[in-house]
Amino acid sequence: xxxxKSSKVSGATARSSARKSSLKRKVVLILGMHRSGTSAxxxxxxxxxxxxxxxxMPAAEENPRGFFESFPLFKQHEALLASAGSSWNDYRxxxxxxxxxxxxxxxxxxxxxxxxxxxxxxGFFALKDPRICRFLPFWTGLLDEMQIQPIVVHTHRxxxxxxxxLHTRNAFxxxxxxxxxxxxxxxxxxxxxxxxxxxxSYDQLLNNWGSVAExxxxxxxxxxxxxxxxxxxxxxxxxxPGLKHHSTPPEATLQDPLLSGWLRETYRxxxxxxxxxxxxxxxxxLDEIRDAFDESAVLLGSLVTPTGDARAKELEKTRSxxxxxEPQLTERAKTIETLxxxxxxxxxxxxxxEPQLAERAKTIETLxxxxxxxxxxxxxxEPQLTERAKTIETLxxxxxxxxxxxxxxEPQLAERAKTIETLxxxxxxxxxxxxxxEPQLTERAKTIETLxxxxxxxxxxxxxxEPQLAERTKTIETLxxxxxxxxxxxxxxEPxxxxxxxxxxTLxxxxxxxxxxxxRLTAELAERARRDEVLSSERKALQDExxxxxxTLTQRKAEIDDAAAALHRTQDLLTRAELRIESQAQEISxxxxxxxxxxxxxxxxxxxLAAARSDLAAAQAELAxxxxxxxxxxxxxxxLKSGLAESETTLAQRESDLARASGRLAEAEADVVRLAAQxxxxxxxxxxxxxxxSALSASNAExxxxxxxxxxxxxxxxxGLEDARASADRQRSLIETARAALAxxxxxxxxxxxxxxxxxxxxxxxLADLLAALRRQVEDLAGxxxxxxxxxxxxxxxxxxxxxxxxxxLTSPMRWxxxxxxxx
Numbered sequence: 044x045x046x047x048k049s050s051k052v053s054g055a056t057a058r059s060s061a062r063k064s065s066l067k068r069k070v071v072l073i074l075g076m077h078r079s080g081t082s083a084x085x086x087x088x089x090x091x092x093x094x095x096x097x098x099x100m101p102a103a104e105e106n107p108r109g110f111f112e113s114f115p116l117f118k119q120h121e122a123l124l125a126s127a128g129s130s131w132n133d134y135r136x137x138x139x140x141x142x143x144x145x146x147x148x149x150x151x152x153x154x155x156x157x158x159x160x161x162x163x164x165x166g167f168f169a170l171k172d173p174r175i176c177r178f179l180p181f182w183t184g185l186l187d188e189m190q191i192q193p194i195v196v197h198t199h200r201x202x203x204x205x206x207x208x209l210h211t212r213n214a215f216x217x218x219x220x221x222x223x224x225x226x227x228x229x230x231x232x233x234x235x236x237x238x239x240x241x242x243x244s245y246d247q248l249l250n251n252w253g254s255v256a257e258x259x260x261x262x263x264x265x266x267x268x269x270x271x272x273x274x275x276x277x278x279x280x281x282x283x284p285g286l287k288h289h290s291t292p293p294e295a296t297l298q299d300p301l302l303s304g305w306l307r308e309t310y311r312x313x314x315x316x317x318x319x320x321x322x323x324x325x326x327x328x329l330d331e332i333r334d335a336f337d338e339s340a341v342l343l344g345s346l347v348t349p350t351g352d353a354r355a356k357e358l359e360k361t362r363s364x365x366x367x368x369e370p371q372l373t374e375r376a377k378t379i380e381t382l383x384x385x386x387x388x389x390x391x392x393x394x395x396x397e398p399q400l401a402e403r404a405k406t407i408e409t410l411x412x413x414x415x416x417x418x419x420x421x422x423x424x425e426p427q428l429t430e431r432a433k434t435i436e437t438l439x440x441x442x443x444x445x446x447x448x449x450x451x452x453e454p455q456l457a458e459r460a461k462t463i464e465t466l467x468x469x470x471x472x473x474x475x476x477x478x479x480x481e482p483q484l485t486e487r488a489k490t491i492e493t494l495x496x497x498x499x500x501x502x503x504x505x506x507x508x509e510p511q512l513a514e515r516t517k518t519i520e521t522l523x524x525x526x527x528x529x530x531x532x533x534x535x536x537e538p539x540x541x542x543x544x545x546x547x548x549t550l551x552x553x554x555x556x557x558x559x560x561x562x563r564l565t566a567e568l569a570e571r572a573r574r575d576e577v578l579s580s581e582r583k584a585l586q587d588e589x590x591x592x593x594x595t596l597t598q599r600k601a602e603i604d605d606a607a608a609a610l611h612r613t614q615d616l617l618t619r620a621e622l623r624i625e626s627q628a629q630e631i632s633x634x635x636x637x638x639x640x641x642x643x644x645x646x647x648x649x650x651x652l653a654a655a656r657s658d659l660a661a662a663q664a665e666l667a668x669x670x671x672x673x674x675x676x677x678x679x680x681x682x683l684k685s686g687l688a689e690s691e692t693t694l695a696q697r698e699s700d701l702a703r704a705s706g707r708l709a710e711a712e713a714d715v716v717r718l719a720a721q722x723x724x725x726x727x728x729x730x731x732x733x734x735x736x737s738a739l740s741a742s743n744a745e746x747x748x749x750x751x752x753x754x755x756x757x758x759x760x761x762x763g764l765e766d767a768r769a770s771a772d773r774q775r776s777l778i779e780t781a782r783a784a785l786a787x788x789x790x791x792x793x794x795x796x797x798x799x800x801x802x803x804x805x806x807x808x809x810l811a812d813l814l815a816a817l818r819r820q821v822e823d824l825a826g827x828x829x830x831x832x833x834x835x836x837x838x839x840x841x842x843x844x845x846x847x848x849x850x851x852x853l854t855s856p857m858r859w860x861x862x863x864x865x866x867x
Contacts, residue, residue: 068164068191071265072182073171074235076227077131078208079200080245085111085171087252088196090277092268093169096161105212112171113161115155120174123150129177132215134222135340137177137230142184151185158189167268176227179234194263195240197312198248199228202306203291221306226340228309229333238327239263242316264322305332362692 071093075081089095089111096113103110124130129140141147175182186193206220217221241262243255260267269277293314298306310334312325437664 066164068189069265070167070186070191070193071169072175072179072195072235073169073198074176074179074195074231075173075198076176076200076205076224077173078205078212079173080248081171082106082108082110082112082175083245084196084198084243084248085169087248087256088169090274091256091270094162094165094169095169097163098161110171113157115157115161116170117172117174119150119157120172121156123154123178126150126173127178130541131174131177132213132223133177134226136226136337142178142181147181151181153190155185158185173227176234179231182240183234193238194265195235195238196263197231197235197240197242197313197316198244199242199310199317200245201291201293201296202310203296207291207603221303225306225309225332225336228313229329229336232329233333240321242313242321244314244317247317262323292496305336308332396403567840658686711745 045429071088073081073085073088085095086108095111096116098114100110100114100117102108121131124133126146127138129137130137162170202221202224203217205224206215206217209215209220209223210217241259243259248255256267256270259265260270293310296302297311297314299307308537312322313327316322316325316754804815
């Protein structure tokens with residue numbers, strides 16, 4: 044296992060080493076565990092002449108001088124570890140499968156771009172991030188592709204010091220810090236074999252940085268650009284030994300039998316290589332430790348946590364807290380003694396200036412309230428102004444949109460107006476043409492009526508001669524068949540006429556073709572007029588023929604054959620005339636339908652134009668309304684601005700008054716500068732006063748309880764006293780009534796029975812004794828009431844004295860806090 048792993052690690056580096064003679068650019072890779080002085084070493088190498096990153100990581104509390112590493116590369120490394128399911132504080136080995144995964148190709152391109160951005164085309168630069176120790180083969184492969192020769196500088200620090208530093212910064216358990224130290228040191232050493240490398244330590248760097256620079260240059264065959272006495276001040280400033288806060292002698296680590304053997308042996312080898320140079324014989328032992336460590340990490344997995352024993356951590360926190368509190372308690376005891384002596388004097392002085400301060404505080408409160416009111420008013424107005432400004436912007440945008448829409452619609456309206464004018468002209472022309480044709484149609488209708496009447500007369504005549512024409516039925520049937528054929532022919536012609544009507548509609552929609560079609564229709568109408576004339580002549584001829592036929596029939600009834608032939612011709616002519624009339628009627632109907640469709644289209648276009656004009660008028664009205672609203676809002680905006688300016692002026696005046704009042708207050712405070720000096724002392728007395736307030740609050744609570752009980756007793760006594768008084772009054776009234784009745788009875792008895800006066804006197808004395816006893820009870824109740832009243836007065840006086848005392852006023856805020864705490 045040892046041989047295979049080491050061969051894998053050194054394979055990529057060997058390929059890189061084979062090509063190093065052709066590489067021109069060089070990078071110094073600084074490898075080491077976190078908190079091991081890598082930042083100090085990077086600062087020294089940059090001071091010696093290596094180029095640093097364009098975007099260095101900013102300084103922090105744990106590294107006040109800075110980290111001297113690229114901040115973008117740090118973020119890329121964090122993302123790289125996360126993509127492999129790891130992190131900087133993971134003690135387990137980095138997944139080897141990740142190096143050949145598509146994620147590795149992705150990060151190779153990203154980090155290549157970041158490296159070019161951070162260092163440009165620098166031929167000699169320093170690259171440092173302790174995270175590189177975890178995935179060094181990734182970096183060596185990338186540098187090989189970019190033809191940059193890596194030169195490795197290893198640095199290490201006592202693992203116990205690293206663990207202590209991590210415990211301070213990250214609260215990691217010391218054992219976990221040791222695991223992280225092993226992981227970074229072993230992986231960095233194994234991954235850099237075959238590359239030019241040198242070893243040093245944090246202690247060597249702090250003790251003699253010049254010797255370290257000379258040793259690294261000699262072993263790596265590098266001539267540092269700035270390693271000369273001329274640059275000594277700058278080089279000396281690069282190292283600050285005072286920044287090392289944890290120190291443990293190497294012997295304390297190497298000779299501690301309680302520490303891990305892996306840790307001590309790895310640290311011993313690193314110390315030896317830093318002092319005397321690398322010894323290849325130690326490679327096998329380091330591989331054994333690394334393989335065993337990898338196996339144990341796989342076995343333990345996530346059972347080992349960075350924080351260690353929670354109880355030990357809590358105990359450490361408690362001890363630290365006690366150590367922090369103990370000096371504070373001692374200091375507070377001394378402060379209490381001092382403050383107790385100063386409190387009375389401060390109270391007396393505060394009582395003297397308290398009225399003045401109260402008056403000035405009221406003035407300040409009044410001015411502050413007025414200023415806050417003015418600011419609140421301004422704050423209330425500001426959203427309204429903002430909202431109205433937004434409304435103005437919205438209305439302006441809508442107005443512009445409406446204007447743009449109107450500008451878009453205007454050409455369409457103009458085009459529609461032209462179309463309407465054209466169609467109106469065509470409609471008027473069609474109507475004029477129809478008006479011209481109308482008399483002809485009327486004349487034709489009359490002609491049709493005449494022909495129809497004549498046909499009916501002829502049919503009547505034929506009916507009269509039908510018995511004579513029975514033998515000619517076949518001939519008539521033949522004629523009927525011919526007529527049906529003619530009608531069928533007309534039916535065949537009808538679709539063509541309908542198609543022609545459709546063609547008329549289509550041609551009418553095209554303005555240029557409509558004129559030609561209109562001329563054609565005019566020609567057809569002329570032809571039809573000519574045909575009408577022919578028909579008229581034919582009708583006249585038919586009329587003449589009919590007359591002749593009638594004359595012939597009248598004159599020559601015997602000549603039935605001739606009459607039948609004449610009737611046949613007449614019927615044929617009538618059929619043809621009917622067909623022609625029907626055809627003309629259909630054509631006229633088609634023309635009327637076309638005219639109606641044109642009228643409908645014109646009406647629709649007129650309605651559309653009216654709707655568009657209505658929409659335009661509505662849009663213009665809405666635009667006008669919004670412009671008026673915008674003008675009104677602008678007016679209100681100006682008014683609000685004016686009001687705001689007035690408020691700001693008033694506020695400025697108030698602030699000026701407040702400033703003057705503050706000046707007067709400052710003058711007054713100058714008079715009580717000793718009190719201002721004692722203010723800090725009073726603040727330090729808060730804890731003592733809090734205790735006193737707690738006691739006073741408890742005492743007040745007890746007093747309140749006692750007062751409540753006394754008040755209840757007094758109420759009960761008052762009620763009892765009132766009842767006793769009422770009872771005494773009733774008994775006194777009864778006694779007086781009894782006395783009067785007794786005296787009257789005594790007189791009556793004396794008069795009636797001559798009783799002795801002694802018996803009556805004895806009864807009277809008994810009643811007097813009873814009355815005296817009742818009076819004594821009333822007096823006792825009155826005395827008890829007076830005593831209770833005196834106790835209540837004493838308690839009230841004590842309470843008033845307490846509430847008017849200076850301590851009561853000083854502790855008022857604390858009582859308010861205590862009351863609210865009790866309520867909560």
